[in-house]
Amino acid sequence: MKKIGWKKVIVILAAFFVVFQIAGSFFFYNLAIKRGPKDFLTGNADLKVSAETMDVFLNGDWLDWVDKQKFEEKHMTSRDGLDLMGYYLPAKQPSEKLVILTHGYLGHAKQMGLYGQYYYEELGYNIFMPNARGHGKSGGDYYGFGWPDRLDLIDWTKLLTGKIGTNTQVIYHGLSMGAATVLMASGEDLPKQVKAIIADSPYQSVYQLFAYQLNRMFHLPAFPLLDNMSLLTSTRAGYSLKEADALSAVQRATVPILYIHGNADTFVPTEMTKELYEKTRSKAELFLVDDANHGEAFVMDQEAYERKVDDFLKTHLPTSNLSIDLSR
Structure with a gap:
């Protein structure tokens, strides 16, 4: 018995x-993963930012700047049939420089206007801000966390450079999930126009990120x-x-990468970026901002951030006077 x-x-x-x-x-x-509201992140202590940063996010002059710009809506069908869209803004003066700004998880394209304003007003770049699949006005009923998005990014690059010329110099600049996206793309056969990558607050792999958060938020293995x-x-x-693995991708990277991370980041540990930097096959630089939590680096030390980005781009991008016209 x-x-x-x-x-x-x-x-x-x-x-x-x-x-x-x-x-x-x-x-x-x-x-x-499923598209929809994510209330579990509300009040997450790991995402708490300084009052200064929150004020910039919610009330910064970059918001007025975004509202005043006459963006061109661009659409593209992904390889698996999704309708993707993004916002293009040609530079004030003809320029061959184009930055593609990729946003974070649960964000949307125009939030990257915080960085777009700098590229547009200070550096004179053409800017493009795509909505990742599952976000904003792009199709998709799930979040890709950078993996399918890396191919979308490459296809956006081909579409844009096909219109503006083969001599276009393209920069990828991503934040959080967008940073993982540009790093995952670095391991692919990139269009020759892609000259450099900037990754702000990236994670290494989706599995590793989820494992960290599963333990931290739910105390589960x-x-x-x-x-x-x-x-x-x-x-x-x-x-x-x-397979959604940025660490593996950067070990195949062929373009220079600038890594940026806050030293006080507890949502995506700074150690993830340090290891990405150490394992990168191509030329790489690391810029850490003290006291900055996740995605805070730009606001916490904007002057140093912009100076580092400017120096990095001057080092790795050749100069030219090629004109660009995306209205064709």
Whole structure:
């Protein structure tokens, strides 16, 4: 009788474990990957920024600047049939320099106007700000966390340079998920026009990021829950959490990369960027900002941030007077 009792207990526990894993996979997929509101991030202490930064985010003059610009809406069909869109703004004076600014998780294209204003007003660049799949006016019922987005970025580059000329010099500048996107793209066969990459607050892989947050927010181990969720993500969104790997990509990179991160970042640990920097195959630079939390570096030390970006671009971009006209 005791043996039968123990067998039943084992079976019940095993069944409970399986049900928990399946239910957990769907729960966390819906929580993080499926398109929609993400209330679980509201009040997250790891995303708390300084009062100064919050004021800039909510009331900065860059918002008025964005509102006043006459952006051209650009549309593109992704390789898997999604309608993607972004905003293009030609430079005041003809320029061959184009920066593509990629936003973070749950953000939208025009939020990158915080950086776009600098590129446009101070550096005289043409700027393009795409909405990642699942964000803003772009299609998609899931978030790609940079992996399918890396191919979208490359296709945007080909579309834009096809219109503005083969001598275009393209910079990728991404924030958070957008930073992971540009780094994941670095491992691909990039269009020859891409000359440099700037990654602000990137993570290494989606699996690693989720493992860190799963432990920090829910006090749960990564295995086997994330592995099962990865299978679900592969089925529903077309990518696995482990293949979405920026660390592997930068080991194949051929263009110079500037890494930027806040030393006080607890949402995406600074150590992730340090290891990315150390493992990068191409020329790389690292710029850390003291007391800056996730995505705060630009606001916390804007002067030093802009100076570092300016020096990096001057070092790695040749000068030319080629004119660009995207109105064609």
